[in-house]
Amino acid sequence: MSASWKQLFFQILLLLISCSDINTKTPGPTPQPLPIGPQTVEKSHVLKGESHTEKVEVLNPVNLVLQCTWAGNQNKAPNITGFWKYDGKEIENSQVTVQLENEQYNLKRMFSIAGEENLGSYSCVFGNEAEIKFVVAAPQLGDVRDKPIVSYVGDTVVIACKMEETKPKPNTWNWYKANDTGKEQIFPAAEPQKYEIKNDDRKTKLLVHNLTEADSGLYYCGAVYAISTTMGHVELKVISFYEPLKPFIAIVVEVIVLVAAILLYERSQSKKDYTAAGNGTTDQTNTLASSENNGPEESSSMRQRKV
Numbered sequence: 160m161s162a163s164w165k166q167l168f169f170q171i172l173l174l175l176i177s178c179s180d181i182n183t184k185t186p187g188p189t190p191q192p193l194p195i196g197p198q199t200v201e202k203s204h205v206l207k208g209e210s211h212t213e214k215v216e217v218l219n220p221v222n223l224v225l226q227c228t229w230a231g232n233q234n235k236a237p238n239i240t241g242f243w244k245y246d247g248k249e250i251e252n253s254q255v256t257v258q259l260e261n262e263q264y265n266l267k268r269m270f271s272i273a274g275e276e277n278l279g280s281y282s283c284v285f286g287n288e289a290e291i292k293f294v295v296a297a298p299q300l301g302d303v304r305d306k307p308i309v310s311y312v313g314d315t316v317v318i319a320c321k322m323e324e325t326k327p328k329p330n331t332w333n334w335y336k337a338n339d340t341g342k343e344q345i346f347p348a349a350e351p352q353k354y355e356i357k358n359d360d361r362k363t364k365l366l367v368h369n370l371t372e373a374d375s376g377l378y379y380c381g382a383v384y385a386i387s388t389t390m391g392h393v394e395l396k397v398i399s400f401y402e403p404l405k406p407f408i409a410i411v412v413e414v415i416v417l418v419a420a421i422l423l424y425e426r427s428q429s430k431k432d433y434t435a436a437g438n439g440t441t442d443q444t445n446t447l448a449s450s451e452n453n454g455p456e457e458s459s460s461m462r463q464r465k466v
Contacts, residue, residue, distance in 0.1 A: 197219070197220045197221050197222050197271070197272075197273070198219065198221050198222070199221065199222040199224060199269075200217070200221045200222070200223050200224065201223075201224040201225075201226065202215050202223065202224070202225055202226070202293060203225070203226035203227070203228065204226075204227060204228070204291050204293075205228040205229075205230070205263075206227065206228065206229045206230065206289055206291050207230045208289075209288065209289050209290070210289065210290050210291070210292070211290075211291050211292070212292045212294060213291065213292065213293050213294070214293075214294050214296070215293050215294065215295045215296075216296060216297065216298050216299075216326075217272055217278075217295060217296075217297065217386050218297065218298070218327055218384050218385060218386060219384075219385045219386055220271075220272060220273045220274065220385070220386060221272050222269055222270075222271055222272075223269065223270045223271075223272050223281075223295065224267065224268075224269045224270075225267070225268055225269075225270065225281060225283065225293055226265070226266070226267045227265070227266045227267070227283035227285075227291045228263055228264070228265050228266075229263060229264045229266075229285045229289045229291075230262070230263050231259065231262065231263060231264060232288060232289075235259060235262065236259065236286075237258070237259050238256050238257060238258050238259060239256075239257050239259075239264060239285055239286035239288075240254055240255075240256060240257070240286050241254070241255055241256075241257040241264065241266045241283065241284065241285050241286070242254040242255070242283075242284050243266075243268055243281065243282065243283055243284070244280075244281070244282040244284060245279060245280070245281055245282075246279045246280050247280065247282075253268070257285065264285055266283045266285065268283070272295060272386065274386065274387075275386065275387040275388075277295075278295050278296050278297070278386070278387055279294075279295060279296075280292055280293070280294050280295070281293045281295060296387070296389075297382075297384045297386050297387040297388070297389045298322065298326040298327055298329075298382070298384065298389060299326075299389055300320060300321075300322060300323075300380075300382065300389060300390075300391040301321075301322070301323040301326070303391060303392075304393050304394075307393075307394035307395060307396045308393060308394070308395050308396065309396045309398065310370055310395070310396075310397055310398075311370070311397070311398060311399070312370055312371060312372060312397060312398070312399050313369060313370060314370050315366060315367065315368045315369075315370070316366070316367050316370060316395060316397075317364055317365070317366055318364065318365045318366075318367070318378050318380075318393050318395065319362065319363070319364045319365075320332070320362070320363050320380035320382075320391050320393070321361055321362040321363070322361040322362075322382055323361070324361065326361070327384075328360050328361055329361070329382035329383050329384055329389075330383050330384060330385065331358065331383045332356070332358045332363035332380060332381065332382060332383065333380075333381040333383060333388065334354075334356055334363070334365045334378065334379065334380055334381070335378070335379040335381065336376060336377070336378055336379075337376050337377035337378070337379070342379055345365070352368060352369070353367065353368055353369065354366065354367060354368075355368070363380055365378060365380070367395070370397045371397065372397050372398075372399070373397075374395065374397050375395055375396050375397045376394070376395060377392050377393070377394055377395075378392065378393050378394075378395055379391065379392045380392075380393070
């Protein structure tokens with residue numbers, strides 16, 4: 160066998176060997192990453208007086224560690240009783256004995272904030288003498304409109320809500336309208352000719368078209384976060400075009416009634432004066448006639464007295 164054939168045979172043999180090493184097994188599924196547990200967040204406050212309220216904003220489920228430090232009072236007892244409250248009520252089995260260390264008392268506890276039902280007010284209490292309150296909630300809306308929005312029948316109104324620039328952006332926005340049973344969510348797709356929602360990060364707008372008086376009421380904007388939905392409300396008042404004229408019409412009616420009363424009074428007074436004048440003329444005529452009738456008799460009696 161020539162050298163060229165030997166070289167070719169050797170190359171084919173190497174190729175067969177390399178092909179036999181190829182793994183023909185079907186690859187298994189890609190392993191999924193293990194789920195990450197709730198994040199641990201710590202909040203602390205040092206109290207030098209008798210009470211304090213601290214706001215804690217959360218976006219997602221967290222393990223919240225609250226730590227309270229109290230400088231104590233003048234007595235500085237070596238130990239006091241400390242406990243925790245939730246929404247004003249003492250948490251069961253939360254009482255502990257707190258030792259005085261470095262001229263202060265420390266109380267610490269972890270709470271699982273898994274959902275909206277765990278939001279609220281958490282308080283650490285030192286011997287019923289001092290209290291630190293942590294208000295745990297989703298980011299709150301800053302601008303709240305006190306006065307209602309007034310619009311007219313047939314118009315289009317724009318109702319707006321926004322989250323402050325310093326607050327985290329909501330995941331999305333929802334709108335609701337108050338009814339007899341609570342709040343009903345507004346779905347523009349169901350009534351495209353009536354409602355329209357425009358969301359822009361920290362801002363949202365609800366457009367209500369073809370207004371009627373039935374559209375009056377409370378509207379709620381909801382900033383949706385993973386832990387909860389923060390609500391704000393705006394009142395809408397829909398009036399007809401003649402509504403602003405009502406005060407003017409009322410004034411005109413009052414003026415007409417007043418003028419009519421004055422005219423009636425003057426007319427009645429004129430009648431009384433006319434009647435009185437007529438009675439005076441009649442009395443005078445009667446007096447003259449009486450004098451004329453009694454004239455000869457009076458003269459005769461006077462002549463008799465003279466005689």
